[in-house]
Amino acid sequence: MRAVIFDEFGVRPEVRDVAEPAPPPGGAIIRVEATGLCRSDWHGWQGHDPDIRPPHVPGHEFAGVVTAVGADVHGWRPGDRVTAPFVCACGRCPACLAGDQQVCERQTQPGFTEWGSFAEYVAVRNADVNLVRLPDELDYPAAAALGCRFATAFRAVVAQGRVAAGEWVAVHGCGGVGLSAVMIAAACGARVVAVDVAPGALALARRFGATVCLDGRALPAPGAVAAAVREATAGGAHLSLDALGSHATCAASIESLRRRGRHVQVGLLPAAQGRPALPMELVIAYELELRGSHGMAAHAYPELLGLVAAGVLRPAELVTRTIDLAETPDALATMDQPGPGGMCLIRPGGA
Known part of the structure; x- marks a missing residue:
């Protein structure tokens, strides 16, 4: 698959072919239809996140289609339209059992602890805990906008x-x-x-x-x-x-x-x-x-999705720029500079 990857912190990433991920036990593979470019990705590229070990593929807010599932996945199958919070929880630790998956003690984060979504495919661990089903009326760009920034802001303001x-x-x-x-x-x-x-x-x-x-x-x-x-x-x-x-x-x-x-x-x-x-x-x-405020657990998404479906919240209007993978390295490198506002989305398939 094609992916944006960097081999050293602060050195311009490249777009190149890498191996497609395989579904982990309990996890799923998502074909990325849209993924957001976030300031957190810039921090990771700069070496500010201790969990990142180059070579690395950034990207943590995405929406797409399930293409494969691992053993012991019960609620998902290929063809399902999904998104996921940027904190992927284990579902078993005391924090998760209390409903606080956003601060899971054994969390994984695509784009940080794992290779991320600036690619044609991304792996999500513990799919039954972390995947969120998309309503038919919500398109992929709007759903990708929910993944980190909008969902994080929703919980920060409301909860x-x-x-x-x-x-x-x-x-x-x-x-x-x-x-x-x-x-x-x-x-x-x-x-x-x-x-x-x-x-x-x-x-x-x-x-x-x-x-x-x-x-x-x-x-x-x-x-x-x-x-x-x-x-x-x-x-x-x-x-x-x-x-x-x-x-x-x-x-x-x-x-x-x-x-x-x-x-x-x-x-x-x-x-x-x-x-x-x-x-x-x-x-x-x-x-x-x-x-x-550290993101939002997957189980909390229905309230947010209901408000989006009702037109009360309009995340799609926040998207002011859409680029492809080839444009992503330059866009990532300038994330620390004042920009025009809004969100930049990446379409890995170029659509």
């Missing part, structure tokens, strides 16, 4: 953030996960402040329901972004998300909160970049709540 209608929600960083959070929070009846440095990303945030859009380039002084959010929300956001993953956006998100506000960290903060200095004096004085 971890406990958003309520009428609340102010600040979203710091309007890439794929940030724009997803904007759309989801607005659909829940919240008022959203979107923060980014790219005019195109802010335009999309407004289109998807942001009440206020703040251009970070106009607020370069330390603390200026947080002050602007507090002013726009008459005292601070009830819920704030760092959807980018940087020391600056993490601190700004916490500083944007009103008393007893809630911060959810969604963007990755790799250990290789050091640990951020957080305003813990505000956490104590304002009794702030800090939470992480």
Whole structure:
């Protein structure tokens, strides 16, 4: 099969022929119809994830068709249309048995612990735990958009953030996960402040329901972004998300909160970049709540898929660019630069 593969961290990947995967026991092989290009893939290529050992094929949010299943798979067969969360759970550890597969103690992650979906085929372990059946009306690009960023944003806003209608929600960083959070929070009846440095990303945030859009380039002084959010929300956001993953956006998100506000960290903060200095004096004085959000378990997808089927949430509108495998190496290499906003999808088959 054709795949995007890198042999060294930070060295431009190549598209070349590699062996097709075989279905692992309990697992399945998926023909990849669409897969998202995510900032997490850039982090992996840069060597920020300790689980990756080159040579490596990135890619972790995908949708496609089951082509083969391994022994002891009971719920799936070739021809099924599926997606999967980026955390593939074991289904047997204490976290999984408690329903928290997104923090499985023995998790695997296509594109990180395993070869991923920047290829014509990808393997998924523990298929009965991890595969999600796609409704007929949901096409592959929209389903691939759910796989990491949209599903992660949904759980971050709804479950971890406990958003309520009428609340102010600040979203710091309007890439794929940030724009997803904007759309989801607005659909829940919240008022959203979107923060980014790219005019195109802010335009999309407004289109998807942001009440206020703040251009970070106009607020370069330390603390200026947080002050602007507090002013726009008459005292601070009830819920704030760092959807980018940087020391600056993490601190700004916490500083944007009103008393007893809630911060959810969604963007990755790799250990290789050091640990951020957080305003813990505000956490104590304002009794702030800090939470992480690490994807969403497969069993939680039906609620999200129902809202998509009803037209309340529209992940397909977040897709602003579609490329093929040949274009992927250059696109991956520029993921750390401000872009036009929205999501970039890869169609391995070129369709």
